[in-house]
Amino acid sequence: MKLAGNDILIQSLIKEGVEYIFGYPGGASLHIYDAIFKQKEMQHILVRHEQGATHAADGYARATGKPGVVMLTSGPGATNAITGIATAFMDSIPMIVISGQVQSHLIGTDAFQETDMIGVSRPVVKHSFTVDHQSNIAKIIKEAFYIATSGRQGPVVIDVPKDLTNPVDLFEYKYPSEVNIRSYNPPIKPEDSQIDRAIEAIINSKQPVIYAGGGTISSNASKELFELNSYMNAPITNTLMGLGVYPASDKNFLGMLGMHGTYQANMAMHHADLIIAIGARFDDRITNTPEKFAPNAQIIHFDVDHSSVSKIIEADIAVFGQVKDSLQAINSKLRSRLSEINDSRLDAWHKQIAEWKEMHGLDHDLYKNNSDDGPILPQAVVQHIYHASNGNAFVTSDVGQHQMFAAQYYHFDEPRKWINSGGLGTMGFGLPAAMGVKLAYPDEEVICITGEGSIQMCIQELSTCTQYKLPIKIFNINNLALGMVKQWQDMNYDGRHSSISYEDSLPDFTKLAESYGHVGIKITKNSQLKSGIEEAMSIKDKLVFVDIYVDPNEHVYPMLVAPDGSLKDMWLGKGEKT
């Protein structure tokens, strides 16, 4: 079959099973958009800003496990997408970003809307391609999807000069059935010897902790993880990226660890004799001061990425490979050695952890106090949302205090339900990400927990939600300031609140939402909180924007003491330290 470059590109995407393209057209991508117009298999979602396109594709990818697809024009269209590509890169999210480019003969001439997209995006992509000829388009798409979705996943950029998508020149098109990149061959089998060493360490440990992160979700290994711990019966913590991969309601779950992790999770990590890191990368928000990290622990590290192992914390036992494969391998060996695992070996350890939890664990009953007209606690807001949504909504978030409250107080029992920018910490992520999730799962409840700072960074996407009828619930935890920055200024700069306030210039968010055709609900009193949130949840066919004015003086605790602190050094409240 002979096709033009633009049709080859679009037909290739259809072959990859793409349902949605998130994008924004422009001069350099006109031919491509003409090819989009002529087909019915994929739907193009017209966002209001390219950053929104990347976050929407990202949210779609995180919720479904399938790569998100973004379509951009050259120049500003491409550069506007960089933040979203970097967000996906930091969290290892599969994404295909197709950027139009000026015509081949104009490249390097500072042509209208020309940017070196390959150069600009290079540090934040897994790989990138420049299309050099129409006859290579199908092969490039095939390779791009393969690279984005295999090994440690990530975004791939494909830059396409406009002339190579012209509708006139026709070329033979056949979508390749196989892909072979000789310099890239990511599937690796876990080594038996390392698995055996890991099993010995597990059997001999008295104070083990499982520390599972986003890689366990990417690898779809939550079942395998649960099986492993059904044998081990160990306390388990999840990173911010890993929440949901192990059921939060399980008795062995410690909550999140790290900067704003629970007291018991951080204490358990610090005092462990064995840490089993699974698809996690010892980020600085997890380790605190690396030299003081878990001084007595042997480290087993399961990861698909060589370069993540012993990068920050030296691993004693490294199991390379897809986490799912590695866990299956260890589970099948462990199954035949269950008699060697002494059921009572961890009794003292569990007792110690229960004591820690009792001492300084999070209070999950704050929501019960909703009768008075005192200030609304942001923590209680999340607890109400959790109960009103029966704990099984998809929850996206932005970045800051509300994000940490959501992570601490919404108990995720399933993977891919908690959608947030963990690595890059991108404000503006929540709303467009929720659009991607809602498109993927139109019948599921999709909630965006945000703040009045973050929501304004991509608030233009309220318009996209109107156009495509996306009934998302937005809960704006409004504390009239950039709360996390303010918290740091309170704690480290004697309360000098530098550039964190805009109280007099905030819009009336409910009216703003209404102007787009959405429903707005304002909550200013504690007594309105429960009914207001329940009212929002009862509205099924419209986007609801709930603007909740919370106590502006709340801080997120626990909080690791830095610099020079270990995981057992935490602020537990204002002026209260471990």
Add this chain to the structure above:
Amino acid sequence: MIEERQLTLIMENKPGALVRVVGLFHQRGYNIESLHVEPINNFKPYKFIEDELDTKFSEGEISRLEIKTTVDDPLMRQILRQINKLIDVIAVSGNEGTYLKGVLRDENLL
């Protein structure tokens, strides 16, 4: 031990391949003390890579890149692993002469 080390890369001779390597050094804060790159036409020394990858190199297709950098052992290992992740890199070696192919096989693991 901090000492000068040489890395040798065999990579696809594609546009942008070199800048990915150089960019990686900059991005991760590694220093480059010298750098030399040229296309390979004599494939004999690299036959074992061809065998390992079940491929045949042809003229103009691959380049040899040499970088000198002064680092300690753990950082050298980290650099090797980071470079090995670049899609266009076919193989990389450190002072000890161990080649890693694009697949994740590391003989000096831990």
